[in-house]
Structure formats: structure tokens, C-alpha cells
Amino acid sequence: xxRQKKILILFGLLTVxxxxxxxxxxxxxxxxxxxxxxxxxxxxxxxxxxxxxxxxSYQVLAMVVSAVLIASTTLVFQTLTHNRxxxxxxxxxxxxxxxxxxxxxxxxxxQSAFYFNPYLNFIAxxxxxxxxxxxxxxxxxxxxxxxxxxxxxxxxILATLSNSFSSFLQTIMDPxxxxxxxIQTQVTISNMNTSIIVLAVPLMIIVLGxxxxxxxxxxxxSLGETQAINLGINYNKQLNIxxxxxxxxxxxxxxLIGPISFLGLIAVNAAKELLKTYKHIYxxxxxxxxxxxxxxVGQTIVIELGYITTxxxxxxMIGGIYMIYLILKENKA
Numbered sequence: 001x002x003r004q005k006k007i008l009i010l011f012g013l014l015t016v017x018x019x020x021x022x023x024x025x026x027x028x029x030x031x032x033x034x035x036x037x038x039x040x041x042x043x044x045x046x047x048x049x050x051x052x053x054x055x056x057s058y059q060v061l062a063m064v065v066s067a068v069l070i071a072s073t074t075l076v077f078q079t080l081t082h083n084r085x086x087x088x089x090x091x092x093x094x095x096x097x098x099x100x101x102x103x104x105x106x107x108x109x110x111q112s113a114f115y116f117n118p119y120l121n122f123i124a125x126x127x128x129x130x131x132x133x134x135x136x137x138x139x140x141x142x143x144x145x146x147x148x149x150x151x152x153x154x155x156x157i158l159a160t161l162s163n164s165f166s167s168f169l170q171t172i173m174d175p176x177x178x179x180x181x182x183i184q185t186q187v188t189i190s191n192m193n194t195s196i197i198v199l200a201v202p203l204m205i206i207v208l209g210x211x212x213x214x215x216x217x218x219x220x221x222s223l224g225e226t227q228a229i230n231l232g233i234n235y236n237k238q239l240n241i242x243x244x245x246x247x248x249x250x251x252x253x254x255x256l257i258g259p260i261s262f263l264g265l266i267a268v269n270a271a272k273e274l275l276k277t278y279k280h281i282y283x284x285x286x287x288x289x290x291x292x293x294x295x296x297v298g299q300t301i302v303i304e305l306g307y308i309t310t311x312x313x314x315x316x317m318i319g320g321i322y323m324i325y326l327i328l329k330e331n332k333a
Contacts (some may be wrong), residue, residue, distance in 0.1 A: 004282055005050055011289040018296045019064070023056050024165070025300055048259035059189055062197050063299065065204045066253040067263065071244045072211050072284050074264025075271075078221045079280070080239060081152070084272070087264050090152055091136070092159030093129060093250045093257035098127040099162040102181050106169045110180040122196045125255045132158075133247035137240065167273045189257050189299050189311055199214055200256045207249045214238070215280040222278055262319020267291035269326060 020171050077088045114124045136158065140151050170178055217238055219227045228235050255280065264287075271287035298311040 004277060006187065007274055008282065008285055009258055011286055011293070015289045016290050018293050018300075019060055019179055022296045022300055023060060023302065054111050056265055058197055058298070059192065059299075061201060062192060062257055063189060063295050064254045064292050065201050065208075066257050067267075067295045068288040069204050069253050070264045071267040071271075071287040071291035072208060073249045075262075075266045075280065075283055076218060076242055077246055078209060078216050080242060081149075082224070083224075085265070086152065086324065087261065088246050088250050089259065089261040090159075091155035091250075091266075092162060093133075093245075094261065095159040095166070096129045096132055097125060097160035097254045097259060100125045101164045102166045102169050104129075105177050105181045105238075110177060115167055117178065117200060118196050118290060122199065122255050126251045129251040129254070130247055130332065133251070134244065137243050137247070143190065183250050189295075189302075192257055200252055204249065204252050204256075205254070209244055211242075211245055211249075212281075214242070214283065215284065218242075218280045221276060222280075247305060253260070258310075262316050262323065263291055263294060265326075266294060266315070266319050266322055269322070 074087050078084055078086060101121075104112065104121070110116070114120045117268055134209050135153070136154065138155055170181060173181070180290060217233055220231050221235065221238065222231050223231075225235050267287040267290040268283070270290050275282055275286055277283065295311060298314045301314055302309060302311050
């Protein structure tokens with residue numbers, strides 16, 4: 001067994017341990033009588049355990065699928081841009097998510113079905129982010145001859161404009177609407193709406209399957225555009241399709257568990273450091289394991305701290321430090 005497979009098995013075991021630990025972490029931190037003598041209390045205990053395990057199982061499912069999607073899309077995005085520091089969040093998905101929720105409340109009011117119906121809200125938010133992403137890809141990549149750098153620059157400008165417009169709308173709306181926006185935009189793993197998981201997860205698995213299907217093409221594209229074209233890859237077509245997959249994946253994961261900007265950066269770069277390989281199938285598997293471990297352990301830390309922060313804050317703090325390290329390392333190289 002070679003070194004790469006040993007690393008994958010090790011992190012696979014760590015992933016399983018972290019998930020099982022998260023599912024039963026509440027048993028170690030909650031005071032209760034496991035076997036009460038009163039039959040009524042016994043039934044109440046069984047129902048409480050059933051509800052807790054059921055909700056945490058939904059949370060784990062959402063975390064695992066989202067983490068795998070974020071890691072895989074970041075890996076593909078770095079291959080397309082040939083840069084280890086860039087992530088899809090730079091295109092502005094986080095800002096578009098906040099703007100879409102703000103616009104729904106401001107223009108349709110908090111009484112609208114698009115606000116209080118989780119399915120309609122999820123569909124509307126995802127479609128808005130996809131529409132903006134597709135329009136941006138179509139407009140920029142077709143005219144700029146697949147200039148990814150220009151796309152990133154435009155995405156950062158769009159993110160700034162989205163944040164500014166969201167702040168403007170939140171400033172002039174009444175306090176009740178502002179409170180509604182605050183509730184909708186502070187989507188985290190702890191307060192996610194588990195009812196939309198049955199809608200989001202199958203779509204996310206389909207996108208993940210499409211990305212996995214093209215891993216061998218990504219191996220070739222990592223050599224550069226000229227070499228990939230010489231080896232028979234339709235580079236422009238694969239680039240556009242991959243960006244569409246990335247847009248769909250980021251829109252779905254952001255609408256489900258909220259923005260976690262640095263998760264992909266940490267997972268993918270750690271996988272590349274450990275494996276030292278160009279094969280995307282190995283990198284995708286290991287980065288997915290690391291992303292799942294990071295998000296599960298981060299959420300466990302949030303629970304231990306009494307929910308005074310969110311997992312995105314914890315991961316962003318670690319990811320920001322790691323990004324500075326990568327920038328300094330690249331500068332030395």
C-alpha cells in the first residue's frame with residue numbers, strides 16, 4: 001500500500017470518528033438521567049433522544065454534502081485559475097446571498113411566501129445567485145476570451161456593489177423588516193431549515209457526480225491551456241461547463257448552510273501538501289475528508305462555546321491565517 005492510500009484511509013477514519021463524535025457529543029455535555037424509573041419520563045427520554053439524533057443526523061448530512069461540494073469546487077476552481085490561493089467565494093456568492101434575502105424582504109415584505117416558505121425562499125435565492133453567475137460568465141468569458149483574472153476582478157467588484165446595495169436597503173427599511181433580514185441572512189448549521197435538505201441534497205449530489213466524472217480532464221487541464229488543447233481537450237467548453245457546475249454548487253451550499261469562505265482554501269491546500277500529486281481524484285477525496293472534519297469539529301467547538309459564535313467565524317479565523325501563510329510562501333517561491 002503506497003503512502004497516498006495510507007493517508008486517504010487515515011483521514012477517512014478520522015472523518016467517521018468526527019461524525020460519530022458530533023452525533024453523540026450532546027451525551028457528554030448534557031445532564032440527564034439515562035434510565036429514569038418513571039415510565040412517563042422514560043418515554044419522554046426516548047422521544048428527546050430520537051428528536052436530537054434525528055435533527056443532528058440532518059445537520060450532519062447537510063454538513064457532509066456541503067463540505068464535499070465546497071472542497072471539490074475549490075479544487076476545480078484552482079485548477080482552472082492555476083492559483084492555489086483563489087476560491088469561488090471571490091466571485092461574490094456570499095454577497096449575492098445577502099442581497100437576495102434583503103431584496104425579497106424589502107420589495108415583497110416579510111409577509112411574502114418567498115420569505116416564510118422555506119422551499120420557495122431556497123429556490124428563489126438559488127435562482128437569483130445562478131442567474132447572476134450565468135450572466136456574468138456569459139458576458140465576460142465570451143467577450144474576454146475566457147479571461148479568468150478579469151472574471152475574478154469583476155466578481156470582487158460585484159461583491160462590493162452587492163454589499164453596498166444591501167446595506168443601503170437595510171438602512172432605509174423599517175426595523176421589523178431589518179430584523180427579518182437579519183434572521184434570513186444569518187443562516188448557519190445550527191439554525192438551518194432541515195426541511196429543505198430533501199430538496200437541496202439530491203441536487204448537490206448530482207453536481208458532485210458531474211464534477212467527479214470530469215476528474216481526468218481536470219488532470220490534463222492542470223498542465224495549462226496550451227498543453228491541454230494539444231492533448232485533445234476542448235478547453236473553452238470544459239472551462240465554461242466547469243464554471244457552471246461551480247456556480248450551481250456554491251449557490252446550493254450557501255443557501256443551505258450559509259457562507260463558509262475559507263473552508264475550501266484550507267481543505268484543498270492541505271490535501272495538496274499531504275499528497276504531492278496532480279491526480280484530482282485523490283485530491284478530491286482527501287480535500288473532502290479534511291473539509292468534513294473541519295466543519296464538524298468547528299461546529300462541535302461552537303456548541304462547546306455555547307453558540308456565542310458560528311462555525312464560519314471559526315473557520316474564517318483559521319483560514320485567514322492560513323491564507324497569509326500561503327501568500328508569504330508563494331512570495332518566497
